[in-house]
Amino acid sequence: MGIGAKQALNMMGVLGNNMNPDLLDSEAVQKLIDDPKGSGERFTAFLRNGCRFIIGEVKKVATKVFSPTEFLGKGWTVDEQDEHSLELSEVDFSEAKFEHCLKKGESSIIGEEKLKRLKEGRQIRLGATVFLGLLTDYQLNKENSVLEWIRRTYKITYLDFFGTVLRVPDGGRCVLCLDFGGGGWGWRCYWLDSDWGDDSLSAVSPASTQDSAPQELKTSET
Numbered sequence: 001m002g003i004g005a006k007q008a009l010n011m012m013g014v015l016g017n018n019m020n021p022d023l024l025d026s027e028a029v030q031k032l033i034d035d036p037k038g039s040g041e042r043f044t045a046f047l048r049n050g051c052r053f054i055i056g057e058v059k060k061v062a063t064k065v066f067s068p069t070e071f072l073g074k075g076w077t078v079d080e081q082d083e084h085s086l087e088l089s090e091v092d093f094s095e096a097k098f099e100h101c102l103k104k105g106e107s108s109i110i111g112e113e114k115l116k117r118l119k120e121g122r123q124i125r126l127g128a129t130v131f132l133g134l135l136t137d138y139q140l141n142k143e144n145s146v147l148e149w150i151r152r153t154y155k156i157t158y159l160d161f162f163g164t165v166l167r168v169p170d171g172g173r174c175v176l177c178l179d180f181g182g183g184g185w186g187w188r189c190y191w192l193d194s195d196w197g198d199d200s201l202s203a204v205s206p207a208s209t210q211d212s213a214p215q216e217l218k219t220s221e222t
Helices: 005-018 026-034 036-048 068-072 111-120 128-144 146-154
Strands: 060-061 077-081 090-092 098-101 109-111 123-125 158-167 172-180 184-191 194-199 202-208
Touching: 005 146, 036 123, 060 128, 068 077, 068 128, 077 172, 109 111, 111 123, 111 158, 111 172, 111 194, 123 158, 128 146, 128 158, 128 172, 128 184, 158 202
Parallel strands: none
Antiparallel strands: 060 090, 077 158, 098 202, 109 194, 123 202, 158 172, 172 184
């Protein structure tokens, strides 16, 4: 939930009355003034982090409450949900796994078959709350976001989230996806009756009903 106008004014008053202008660099401040949008985005990220500077690369992302009607529109519903994914308050993507679920000799599978294989793996299928957490983090932090860390570290430019299967108003089933293209990350829905290849990676948690120990990055080969 966002803050109201009164709380925002009080916050700016507290910051303005308690900062020390003698410690600020005039040229650096002018650069902030000349880039109001970028400065506002970075300042928002700073406030969200409790006015603490982020040291090093960020690999964890907080989940966000997801409403299909608010995000996608009237008539969209959650058709199927990995309840364990809903229990996560944050995800450490340095410990996550990324699965394509193809067996040897396969170039693609239908999305419904991919869902079946992910369930058989008994790992937590990350869903819409993780998707929205990653998207929100990227919109605020851009090159310092978890998505950009994933892209730099693993060369991954696409992720889907089978922990939440959505039902569209006309009855079809799909999942949410994040992909990189045109200089930035965007989102879309991908239909479960479509083909999914080895570049269609699904995000899953290392925790499972079988083994909660962290796992290294890998894709399905069996």
